[in-house]
Amino acid sequence: MLLHDVLEAAEKKYGVQFNYAEDVIAGIHISPPADDLSIEDLIIFLETQSKLIFSRLNDSIILIKHHPKNLLCGYIKSSIDNLPIPLATLQKGTKGIVADNNGYFEISDYKPDDSYEIRALGHKSMILNLQDYDLNSCFTLLLEPDIQALSEIFISNYITKGISKLNNGSFNINIEEFEILPGLIDADVLNSVQAFPGILSVSETVSNINIRGGSHDQNLILWDNIKMYQSGHFFGLISMYNPQITQNVSLFKNGTDVAFSDGVSGTIAMYTEKKLNKTFNGSIGINLIDANGFADLPLGKKSSLQIAARKSISDFTKTPAYDQFFKRISQNNELQNDINSDQEFDFYDASLRWIYKINDKNELRLNFINVSNNLVFNENEIVNTVETSRESSVSQSSIAGGLQYLRKWNSKFNTTLEVYETDYKLESINANITESQRFLQKNQVSETSVKLIAEQKLNEKSHATFGYHFTETEVTNLDDVDVPRYKLLVSEVLREHSAFAKLNWKTLNKKTHVDLGFRYAYLDEFQKHILEPRLSVTHKLSNSLSIEALGEFKHQNTSQIINFQNDFLGVEKRRWQLTDNDSIPIIKSKQLSLGINFDNNDFLLSVEGYYKKVNGITSQSQGFQNDFEFAKTSGNYEVYGIDFLTRKRFDAFNLWLSYSYMDNKYHFKELYEDGFPSNFDITHAITFGSSYTINKFKLAAGLNWRTGKPLTEPIDGNDVVNNTINYAAPNSSSLESYFRVDLSALYYLDIGKKLKGQFGASVWNVFGKDNVINRYYRLSNVNLVEINELSLGFVPNVSARILF
Template sequence: MKKVIFKGLVLAFFCFQSYIFAQTPAKDSPIIVNRDFMGMTLELILKELAGLYELELDYDPRQLPKGLTSIKIYRNTPLNKVLEDLLAETNVQFFLNSKKITIRPRVVTVSRVGKNNEEKKGNGTDNIQNELIEVVNSYIELKPTRFNITINGVVKDRKSGETLPNVSVQVYGTNKGTVTNIDGNFTLFNVPSDTTTLLIRYLGYQTTAYKITPEDAKGKLLVEIEEMSMELGEVVVTAEKESNMMKMSENLSQVSISPAQVSTLPSIGEKDIFRALQMLPGVSGSNEASSGLYVRGGTPDQNLVLLDGFTVYYVDHFFGFFSAFNANAIKDVQLYKGGFEAKYGGRISSVVDLTGKNGNTKKYDIGVGLSALSANALVEIPMGKRASFLLAARRSYTDIIQSGLYDKLFSLYGSSNNNNPNPNAPPNRLFQTQPVFYFYDINAKLTYNLSNKDILSVSLYNGQDNLDNARQQNRGGFGGGFGGGGNINIQNKTKDLTYWGNNGASVKWGRTWSPKWYSNAVLAYSNYFSNRNRTSKVEITNADGTTRNFSTGLYEDNNVQDLSLRLDNEFKINQKNQLEFGTQLTHNAIRYLYTTNDTTTVFANDNQGTLASAYVQNRWSPTEKLSVKYGLRGTYYGLTKKTYIEPRVSASYQLTDKISLKAAWGQYYQFINRIVREDVTAGSRDFWLLANDQDVLISSATHYIGGISYENDNYLFSVETYRKDMTGLSEFTLRFNRASLIGDNNTNNQNFFKGTGYSQGVEFLAQRKVGNFTGWASYTLSEVIYNFPEISEKPFHALQDQTHEFKLVGSYNIGKWTLSGTWVYATGKPYTAPIGGYQITLLDGNTQSYVSVGDKNAFRLPNYHRLDLAFTYHFKIDKAKADAGITFFNVYNRVNVRYKEFEVIDNQVYETNVNLLGFTPNFFLNFKLR
């Protein structure tokens, strides 16, 4: 019996020894984990792992999330891989050796100011950044192993995994820095060591300090940052909140807008990127009837608007009250107000470059929104570990429910006879309509990471407005005058159908060949369409029963197609030189038809043209204070068989730590133009044509820009002055033709006129960047002068000219509330007015009214001003984010004039003001799962 007991004890001892050796490997052997963790916090899991393998655990409990983890099952998995998986979605990193697991924060971020931080206001953001670095270094004490190294990495949104473009990445303690490219990648040269700290700044996100480790520096860095609105963990340094709507770039005349944050600004309906851009200095803010941008005296067609690489030609929904871009589908917006670099071409005024969201790569997400006019929805779906899909859609329900707000808006832009009818007009000229109108847009994007170096994305867009303003009139009891004698009856059936919109698609392939060389290829298609069919069938019944029928009206059709192939390259030679070069091939096909009374063709054009472009530019930084970007763009245009050369240069010099001097000069050409068709009696319409250097000239502009800015931790003060000399301007009018003016009967079209012009001005900006109250004030003094010798004896102010414009934008955070407001004041715009009228009796007995027109744009509309307010409440439903609020447009109900209509009755000219929107409230509600 004793032998049996002894043998049993020996066997148990060897089994125990086997277990110990199985769980505690040799010093050089990896620890292998076979374990299940269910319903445990991360802290408990780490403690269990440390105890199981007899390792010391060094950590700060405040660094770890408190919630329960999902079910974790590990089989034959090395401990370092287990720790990587457990900590993958946290702000901490681990260091593992044979005796110890060390947990330290990877990044430290800036949160909102607290009451205990008020004494730091005088010291500003630099103190906050220093404190960030101190916190990081106190947690992670590492010895450098390499010096003066090159590092590369990618910046992503921590929550969604979305790559972020145009992020500022700076080496702490130096002036060395760069920005991420369109795929979020960056490269830095001559980094002091492999334990350096980086400062990461991006509009709408927490400023982040990232500590490099020697192990990190061997590969590609992954830097994840968090949105400003997100709640942070305990490891934070409290600081003042930076302005998160607008940021002036270090480059001259470049401005960034945060699409995620503009929702707090007042608007008629949903948050609107282009309405936010209109509040910037140098961009007209008084064009509430259009989302188009009038930048430094330019017109909307002179702006190059890009969405994921394809061109968008028309940016309006609902007669301009909404822009064509759904802010929920956009992650980055860059506005270049002038002096833009050689990589952009084909426009003479400005560039708006929008980058669409790729979609959440970590978890699915959904969002919905509602306002008094429209509804929107968003879906983001990760597809495996490498792909993501995003779908965003908006639609107005104005064809189903015609609210009071809809009636108020449409009364301004529906039948002109139904809005602001002339009180002096005969009663039989007035009639009522019940229009049917709706708009929609859809954004879809599929992104697939082919490898660690390749990313492929497919982006689609479709948006359209539809208006049916058909009506019927019956008028009877009139006397003679139509040749029938006695009373007559007139029946008028009017068909008035209008639709317009954009289609766009792009396929983009991005390739990182090496840390120094990146390529981006885009195949893009764009289509703008606009069609109006307004015809009336008139039946006249005389007293004797005889009838006569005739048709009147107009038909307009404008269609623009754009097919482009583009290749861009970035090659970082060294810290002082970054070379960019590329090519672009574009084919345009444009059709425009304008007919009246079914048979008379006023103007018809169907043309095609091809452009082949190439550019090269270099960013040269000979010193840490001076940066120069110079480049050259060349374009061969098939219609003229000529090559157009566009040299460009810009420079910035850091005079002191706070004062910068900037300047730019460049030559720009435009080969596709929006032609304004002047209609004196009822405003203006426009259409697109290809330039041929005959009827429609190739537009060109030379930019001269200079500026100075003073920026400290809390404020930015900036002054920029500019001048644009323009040639090749075109205008189309039916008032008269060239042959009647100058006896030229050889021109292809008698109604086109050619001119030159200039735009000049100065912009002042004062911005408060930090604190619970942020915002800016701007003032622009400018003039836009056109010279069309054939239609005006002297130069005249252009339609978009505004001498003075003053704008205030403010946002104030109180707990969960955000109060925001905007105020705009602008001098009135020019217009042309008739100074008399007369009538001619035609051969059939009818009369035709004519007007005698005064000098071109000799009159001015009344001055414009408007105050808008918004109140937004931010809250959560479980873990989902939501916000609700109300906006008040034109709070003090200012009567602003959009344009004037004129009508000749009995040889007298009657003037009617077509006014813009008065006081208008609206509500909104937005919900997002994550």
């Protein structure tokens, strides 16, 4: 029958309108479509039959046009249910194509012998060889599901391209597809996650990320499933995880998968590329902070190796960006003393990932990471008319390795064995010339982990996951003074056995998704049993409207404390400690959140309300700098909050606005009978961002505004009593509002057939605003002194990268 007649009937049946020029459909005959087709299936049928393009302009208008010359088209679907796979990627070298929400893709300027690798979350990759297909009509590609990755994209382009919300309530950042963010040249993971509502850093560092009002030590940070106890270079100003080798990031604010322990506030899990690479590629780059390189090396047909490394360039030159970073970390500590000299700072990181595909059923993965920060300076003083100099230093380092063995027993059952060892060390030597004294401090963490995971596909709607997890954590703290002789060495070990189970269920139409799981933990030192339920439910009310409910119980055995504000020369003040199930309790949390999302025509509106309570926190872990500074007690905090995000794309433009509201209160009965605002209670926070992409040029601009951090001030007019600061009620005041504007730009250049160039520039804090991020008070003799800590100032950065 004539296509014209089919279109007229479809307009009446589905309430849509087809727009086309008469000569486009003139004389085209097609087979009659089935009566039970949905409008989406009908469009696919008509495209296949007519060899025309059907583009949905909105819910009711569909545009029909000819295929351009030298253009082919196709659909990517699941081999299980034949449903479209949205946002699958087709990769050929550095050229990437993304399928739309109906799995439809187009390839222009192709050659008949071209090959593309097709990847989609939750499915196995496949190679598309064009010579194997009829290129004169749209064809269909079927991807096999991968039961190791069950979560599917729920909302794409959540903030910007490359960021997706999954149907288990988590967020995924695909570094390869990631678009530019304001103020960043590279996809710095721990800075990038702060674009999400409800996540920020009150101290403007990646070593103090606050997820829904929690302290940084309450975040579980994983690198290829290895727990890391260090976050940043430059003592927290940039992430220590090289973005060149990090390919995917999973972020959980709630509803965490039962396979994960710890992280009562949130989980940030980073992953290297999981596929076996068969072609060599790499890059070298430099910016005003570091030089870096990356290589992806195929080792035969069954193995590949990825290597990445970075090193600061401060050995060779001191750039404006370095000067601003150093100025930031040297505030209000011994580095700021004018008599100190010969300051040297250096950092590096090196990481690798090796995959060996033994056969179709067995695979080995090896990961290794080594990170170091070193700061050395001379403390100078004139003693008996003689100038004397002694060296002080502080270093922070991590080294970790992990091995994974994956076994696919059959099409429905597979197992994974994960083993890792992670070691962290913070050490300082403080020279006191006047007292002829040397003060050595160390904080070390050594953790061994073994985890076994089994995954079983039950039917087309459900999967089950079971597992066992053993961890042994040792924390050592050392204080060593030579004059007068004093040494305190404390080393503690804790072993935990855990078992977990989860049922993943979804309807055949994929509108409803449920993850229900339980995690059981046994701490042998205390003979303590802990049961933790986890829940994630998402449901699509329509193609545009969805709701979600998330909940979890979690615990953790480690936390960071501050003994004295001048610990580790005041550059790094926090040391890890283990719970003793008494004065240092096991930290436990419970959280519930409800959200609604509207996603239609490149417009997104997302609102989520939540409640979180965390018990067992210690006053030493919260960084008090008032009359509670030396208190040693435990308590809890409660948070009520709302996370809001709206985003709109206009062709080359992308705009987003996020807002978070929080009411975060401490309850320390021994310190203050009533609750009082948390040190991380940022009541209102707003982020506005925009990006523009045209051809090979990307530009981003954004602003961050938030209310000031809570502050305990001395009572005005009666601020000092009996040589002691007389404070008002705890955290009854707040700092001035924080405001920052950032810019960044990237340009891509074809240098040759196999060489690409990437050039970038960014400015952090364009207006150079001196934001006060912390304020505290001290007595000098009998006088009250106000001390302010300022944010980063105007930080320019430029970068150049060659890709090959």
